[in-house]
Amino acid sequence: MWTDEIKKELTGHIIPFWLSMKDEENGGFYGYLSYDLELNKKADKGCILNSRILWFFSHAYDYFSKEIAGRQSNAETAIDTLQGNSGGNSSGNPDETVLFAGKDTIDEKGGTDNKGGNDRMPAYTLGDLKIAATHAYRFLRLAMLDIVNGGVYWSSAYDGLPGDTLKHTYCQAFAIYGLAAYYEISKDQSALDLAYAIMDVIETKCRDEKGYLEAFTMDWQPHSNEELSENGVEAKRTMNTLLHCFEAYTELYRVDRNEKVRKILIEEANLFMQYYYNPERKRQEVFFDLDYNTLIDLHSYGHDIETSWLMEKGIDLIDDAELTKKMKPAFRAMEEHTFEAAFDETAFINECENGVDDTKRIWWVECEAIIGFVNRAQHEAAGKMMAEGADLSTGAAGELTNKAELTNKDETVALDKTKQIEEASAEAEKYLQAAKTIWAYVRDNIVDQRPGSEWLSEVDVNNEPFSKKPIVEEWKCPYHNGRMCLEVLTRLS
Numbered sequence: 001m002w003t004d005e006i007k008k009e010l011t012g013h014i015i016p017f018w019l020s021m022k023d024e025e026n027g028g029f030y031g032y033l034s035y036d037l038e039l040n041k042k043a044d045k046g047c048i049l050n051s052r053i054l055w056f057f058s059h060a061y062d063y064f065s066k067e068i069a070g071r072q073s074n075a076e077t078a079i080d081t082l083q084g085n086s087g088g089n090s091s092g093n094p095d096e097t098v099l100f101a102g103k104d105t106i107d108e109k110g111g112t113d114n115k116g117g118n119d120r121m122p123a124y125t126l127g128d129l130k131i132a133a134t135h136a137y138r139f140l141r142l143a144m145l146d147i148v149n150g151g152v153y154w155s156s157a158y159d160g161l162p163g164d165t166l167k168h169t170y171c172q173a174f175a176i177y178g179l180a181a182y183y184e185i186s187k188d189q190s191a192l193d194l195a196y197a198i199m200d201v202i203e204t205k206c207r208d209e210k211g212y213l214e215a216f217t218m219d220w221q222p223h224s225n226e227e228l229s230e231n232g233v234e235a236k237r238t239m240n241t242l243l244h245c246f247e248a249y250t251e252l253y254r255v256d257r258n259e260k261v262r263k264i265l266i267e268e269a270n271l272f273m274q275y276y277y278n279p280e281r282k283r284q285e286v287f288f289d290l291d292y293n294t295l296i297d298l299h300s301y302g303h304d305i306e307t308s309w310l311m312e313k314g315i316d317l318i319d320d321a322e323l324t325k326k327m328k329p330a331f332r333a334m335e336e337h338t339f340e341a342a343f344d345e346t347a348f349i350n351e352c353e354n355g356v357d358d359t360k361r362i363w364w365v366e367c368e369a370i371i372g373f374v375n376r377a378q379h380e381a382a383g384k385m386m387a388e389g390a391d392l393s394t395g396a397a398g399e400l401t402n403k404a405e406l407t408n409k410d411e412t413v414a415l416d417k418t419k420q421i422e423e424a425s426a427e428a429e430k431y432l433q434a435a436k437t438i439w440a441y442v443r444d445n446i447v448d449q450r451p452g453s454e455w456l457s458e459v460d461v462n463n464e465p466f467s468k469k470p471i472v473e474e475w476k477c478p479y480h481n482g483r484m485c486l487e488v489l490t491r492l493s
Helices: 002-020 047-073 126-144 169-186 189-205 239-256 259-276 301-318 321-342 363-387 397-402 417-424 426-445 478-492
Strands: 098-100 298-300 351-353 356-358 405-408 411-414
Touching (some): 002 047, 002 098, 002 426, 002 478, 047 126, 047 169, 126 169, 169 189, 169 239, 239 259, 239 301, 259 301, 259 321, 301 321, 301 351, 301 363, 321 363, 363 417, 417 426
């Protein structure tokens, strides 16, 4: 099954690769690995990179902890064999469960040496994931937090001294995202307190009466926004910043259920509908001036499909009937429009500027399309079941995401989720098949099989890595691909 392939990629490639990027000497994780697998141990370490790694290892730990607990509750004392591993846990401590037994990566000449230095995918246990998350958390506190002016820097130097001291709203949001996830697995109150402190920074220093602003100096004076501006414009407001503030606050609300956070989420959702979503074009606008005039005719297919599932997850969590009624049609429209415009029956293209498609296949865009189409398939399946009289145990179609049960006539029946979706309706099958097709493309063309590498950043329509962008840099991390694996496994396994 394709979900088995995704689990194998997560446990046997993505996780061990990022464990091998841990900087044991200076803290944090190495900030740069070139396309040619030259590791620069003295490259700056981006706060976005570190925060996303913090989130990834925290969520991976949470997922596999629950998987192991579920198996143990069925009288299994060890996790099933993964990637040829016959290890397991005989101590009774789940953190000692072996998730991956390790393997040598053999190059074409039969050797194991490579420039990146990662000639072996290391074995690891469940507890190693939590250790990695703690490693990222400590580096964020020690190297990226401005204890004088508040908030986090854009980056640190390799040794933990300040690097780029720019403050960006987007960067603050991802710090909250990682901290909230780490609090969930550690119950470390200091992580939660810091998440709220950074949220207060965003709400007091990074917005005006109309919404969120973008970039600032170290002492919170306005700064130009090159970091989140592209396509030849400099934006005063961006769709991307609003989306990821919403994402971060959703994560914070999920782990702590603070009513203040919920109220801000509702404000952000209304901002999205008022200024960012264009109902006539069934898309988001991307770059704006201070008065929300759009600066460019740009349809970012990847951001639209990402927004459709990511914001829906938050809206379901908020559970506000009026907001749900207003926003769900926008999510469905963006899914349908990107399916027609960006899915070419093979992969999912990047964007369209001034009517001209950019047909690159970018790693993060493909990942978001997979999740978005699985989300739509689940929505179609749940809707069909409710129409036929079934009572979904969660009470909402979108919540089939996290439940493997269907209550019907006082019976709770365990479901094979993938089979359930396939049999629900033609629309459900259409979107699920699109997700499977994109995964097959990623597996064959973007997952990098070279020893010591992870995923390519992008390939062209001929499946060639034409740009040779780095394997690791401040934007290239396990956030999109790791999250895709965890979302698919949570929803369908």
